[in-house]
Amino acid sequence: MPRPLNPAWTPHGRAAVGALSLVVVLFALSAGPTHDGGPPPPVRPTATYTTALHPSATGDGRERVAVMRGGELSMGITGPKASVSGPGTRAMLKLALLLLPLLTAIGLGAQLRRERDQRRKSEQRVMAFVATACHELRTPLTAISGYVQLARLGGLADLEKFDLVMARMTDETRRMSALLDELMLLARLDLGQPLRSEPVNLAQLCREAVADAQACSPHHPIRLTILPGTHAVTGDRDRLYQAVANLLANVRHHTPGGTRTALGLGTEDGFRVIEVSDDGPGIPVELRHSAFERFVHGGQAATHAPVASVGGGNGLGLSVVAAIVTAHGGTVSLEPDRRGAWFRIRLPA
Numbered sequence: 001m002p003r004p005l006n007p008a009w010t011p012h013g014r015a016a017v018g019a020l021s022l023v024v025v026l027f028a029l030s031a032g033p034t035h036d037g038g039p040p041p042p043v044r045p046t047a048t049y050t051t052a053l054h055p056s057a058t059g060d061g062r063e064r065v066a067v068m069r070g071g072e073l074s075m076g077i078t079g080p081k082a083s084v085s086g087p088g089t090r091a092m093l094k095l096a097l098l099l100l101p102l103l104t105a106i107g108l109g110a111q112l113r114r115e116r117d118q119r120r121k122s123e124q125r126v127m128a129f130v131a132t133a134c135h136e137l138r139t140p141l142t143a144i145s146g147y148v149q150l151a152r153l154g155g156l157a158d159l160e161k162f163d164l165v166m167a168r169m170t171d172e173t174r175r176m177s178a179l180l181d182e183l184m185l186l187a188r189l190d191l192g193q194p195l196r197s198e199p200v201n202l203a204q205l206c207r208e209a210v211a212d213a214q215a216c217s218p219h220h221p222i223r224l225t226i227l228p229g230t231h232a233v234t235g236d237r238d239r240l241y242q243a244v245a246n247l248l249a250n251v252r253h254h255t256p257g258g259t260r261t262a263l264g265l266g267t268e269d270g271f272r273v274i275e276v277s278d279d280g281p282g283i284p285v286e287l288r289h290s291a292f293e294r295f296v297h298g299g300q301a302a303t304h305a306p307v308a309s310v311g312g313g314n315g316l317g318l319s320v321v322a323a324i325v326t327a328h329g330g331t332v333s334l335e336p337d338r339r340g341a342w343f344r345i346r347l348p349a
Contacts, residue, residue, distance in 0.1 A: 132295040136179055136315070140172035182316045186294070189323040195236035202231040202272055205241050206265050213248040219257035222248065227266035233347050235328045243324040246317040247276040247343050255280030270349050271330070277342040283334065291334050292322040321345075
């Protein structure tokens with residue numbers, strides 16, 4: 001069955017339809033009554049005599065009509081819903097039947113071209129995503145390989161240097177593991193795989209996220225504000241926790257020590273609202289429009305937080321937040337602020 005025509009046609013499709021419409025109009029004008037420029041044909045006098053009959057005469061209450069044309073008498077029966085179809089009307093119907101498949105084919109062609117362009121753009125994004133992911137994975141692998149070569153050459157005979165190298169290799173391994181976990185999560189969400197659906201207490205979730213963030217970075221104080229009310233939603237608790245934790249991790253990885261963070265929870269217009277704001281340097285203006293895209297880095301981390309924490313500065317933290325919130329039917333936005341960064345998550349109650 002042909003798909004419905006889409007109004008967003010390409011210029012070629014619109015031009016073709018415009019030409020066909022012009023053909024229809026011209027054909028309709030030519031199908032009407034015309035003459036060769038001479039005087040109109042003479043009108044013959046016609047005498048019509050109508051006699052109403054009893055309903056039983058014709059069976060349905062119609063009338064018998066006697067028409068006198070040119071001295072000849074003709075009889076007929078008319079009804080209340082008599083219709084006349086001339087040659088022009090029949091020609092228009094035939095033309096419509098001929099043009100309908102053609103117009104449908106033009107619409108389908110335009111739709112196929114749009115889908116092909118969208119598929120090409122999607123493939124380009126996937127290739128760019130894979131290339132960037134490979135680059136991000138190569139960094140910790142290169143560091144680990146270098147430490148292994150150093151150990152094989154006997155450069156770790158000193159116990160203190162050995163412990164330092166082992167700690168660095170552990171950090172790089174954790175960083176690579178966190179990156180792979182986030183890549184797998186993004187792939188699952190892109191494929192539309194369903195998340196768990198369970199009652200989630202956002203108030204308790206925010207308390208746990210703040211406690212964990214304070215343990216990871218005591219030099220980044222966090223103020224938690226939970227407004228009165230019931231703050232329950234339905235969704236995947238682990239993923240929602242990851243979204244809040246990523247926003248808090250974004251602060252400690254990209255702001256200097258002592259930066260204050262505020263996390264607020266409330267309800268607005270039937271939505272649960274989680275706000276995370278800080279008084280740090282904020283997100284650069286040139287990155288604000290792409291803050292939620294993948295592998296967008298806001299610069300070097302100002303502090304060296306444990307890489308094992310969520311959102312290890314690999315450029316995926318905010319994109320994971322956006323993917324998780326979108327999968328729950330909500331929205332996340334970067335609000336304008338004179339100082340620092342201000343993020344708002346809205347989840348349907």
